[in-house]
Amino acid sequence: MVDGKQQWKGWVYLLPALILLAIFTFWPIVNTIYMAFANGYSSLGNAGGDAVYEFGIENFKKVIQYKNFLNCLKNTCLLCVITVPVSTLLALLISVALNSIKFLNRTLQTIYFLPYVTNSIAIGMVFAMMFNIVGTYNNPITVGIVNNLIEALGGTAVNWINAGSSYWANMAVMIIYIVWNALPFKILILLGGLQSINKQYYDAAKIDGASRSTILWRITVPLLSPMIAYVVITGFIGGFKEYTSIVGVFGDNMGPAGAKGRLNTIVGFIYDQLSNDWYGRASAAALILFLIIFAVTMVNMYVSKKRVHY
Numbered sequence: 236m237v238d239g240k241q242q243w244k245g246w247v248y249l250l251p252a253l254i255l256l257a258i259f260t261f262w263p264i265v266n267t268i269y270m271a272f273a274n275g276y277s278s279l280g281n282a283g284g285d286a287v288y289e290f291g292i293e294n295f296k297k298v299i300q301y302k303n304f305l306n307c308l309k310n311t312c313l314l315c316v317i318t319v320p321v322s323t324l325l326a327l328l329i330s331v332a333l334n335s336i337k338f339l340n341r342t343l344q345t346i347y348f349l350p351y352v353t354n355s356i357a358i359g360m361v362f363a364m365m366f367n368i369v370g371t372y373n374n375p376i377t378v379g380i381v382n383n384l385i386e387a388l389g390g391t392a393v394n395w396i397n398a399g400s401s402y403w404a405n406m407a408v409m410i411i412y413i414v415w416n417a418l419p420f421k422i423l424i425l426l427g428g429l430q431s432i433n434k435q436y437y438d439a440a441k442i443d444g445a446s447r448s449t450i451l452w453r454i455t456v457p458l459l460s461p462m463i464a465y466v467v468i469t470g471f472i473g474g475f476k477e478y479t480s481i482v483g484v485f486g487d488n489m490g491p492a493g494a495k496g497r498l499n500t501i502v503g504f505i506y507d508q509l510s511n512d513w514y515g516r517a518s519a520a521a522l523i524l525f526l527i528i529f530a531v532t533m534v535n536m537y538v539s540k541k542r543v544h545y
Contacts, residue, residue: 267518267521267522268518268522269518270294270514270515270517270518271294271295271515271518271519271521271522272290272291272292272294273288273289273290273294273515274288274289274290274291274293274294274515275288275289275293275515276288276294276514276515276518293515294515294516294518294519295519295522295523297516297519298516298519298520298523299523301516303496303499303504304501304504304520306496306497306499307499307500307501307503307504308501310406310498310499310500311474311475311477311500311501311502313406314406314409314410314413314474314477314500315470315471315474315475315477317410318410318413318414318417318470318474319417319467319470319471319474321410321414322413322414322417322418322421322470323421323463323466323467323470325414325418326417326418326421326422326425326466327425327456327459327463329347329418329422330421330422330425330426330429331429331451331455333347333422333426334426334429334430344422344423344426347418347419347422348419348422348423349419350415350416350418350419351419351420351423355416355479355480355483356479356482356483357483358412358416358480358483359412359479359480359481359482359483359484360483360484362408362411362412362483362484363396363483363484363485364379364380365379365380365381366379366381366382366395366396366408366484367379367395367396367397378392379395381393381395382395395407395408396408396484396485396491397491397492398491398492398493398494399491399493400491402497405485405490405491405497405498406498408484409480409481409484409498412480412483412484413474413477413480416480417470417473420466420469421466421470424462424465424466425459425462425463425466427462428458428459428461428462429455429459432455432458432459436454436458437450437454440453440454460539460542460543461543463543464535464539464542464543467535468532468535468536468539471528471531471532471535472528472532475501475524475527475528475531476502476524476528477500477502478500478502478503478506481498481499481500481503482503485498489503501520501523501524501527502524504520505517505520505521505524508520
């Protein structure tokens with residue numbers, strides 16, 4: 236324990252970090268709350284120094300009543316509900332497979348981890364080319380690698396992301412991209428957990444004649460449950476903040492040509508309000524997003540207490 240007379244040294248060492256946190260973390264949070272409850276907040280009026288605001292929930296009402304916000308909320312929730320369970324299950328199966336492969340294990344781990352260190356916008360552009368159709372839907376000039384594969388198997392090219400494409404075709408592309416992009420981090424966490432499990436459990440199960448599926452669901456999953464809970468919680472947090480992946484595939488339109496904003500998310504909605512100088516609405520939407528993430532996280536933590544084995 237640090238002597239009371241020497242504690243000031245510790246505060247001196249922490250002071251630079253505390254100052255940075257106060258400037259770039261605590262003050263923006265306080266200011267966001269202020270703007271959210273300041274009715275009719277305007278950055279231009281506030282810059283003049285003569286703006287006086289009434290405080291209330293007018294910004295929250297405008298955000299909720301705005302039709303586009305409900306569409307953004309639907310898109311965000313849909314992406315989270317589908318991508319988080321699917322990516323977690325795939326990451327679990329891939330982690331188990333990688334853990335059992337001794338030959339080229341390190342090389343395969345590196346390959347699976349590459350998307351995590353690659354720019355999201357760049358990956359989105361690659362996916363856009365993979366699912367792209369150049370020309371018209373009925374008379375395509377060239378098709379992306381996905382449609383080439385579909386045609387090679389005897390199918391018909393699908394209009395995934397271009398003008399005239401359907402909502403669910405667009406959503407399918409985004410689900411595939413987000414799941415693929417989320418796998419590296421989850422594989423890394425789950426693989427680390429697998430390698431820390433005591434091998435005696437598996438030896439005892441083999442002696443008892445347990446099948447591989449029984450070992451997976453009765454031994455591996457319960458012992459890995461803390462890591463699974465962690466990747467699920469962080470997955471939902473990241474999913475509700477989804478934005479860059481959609482920009483990478485569809486650009487600033489957040490949807491195909493002729494359907495601007497079709498796949499917009501809550502974070503995209505916040506950016507739209509900021510670009511229109513509606514800082515009050517943007518702050519209110521940010522607080523609503525925070526409350527949603529907080530509620531989902533609390534539910535996940537409550538379920539984890541009953542399902543996770545430490």
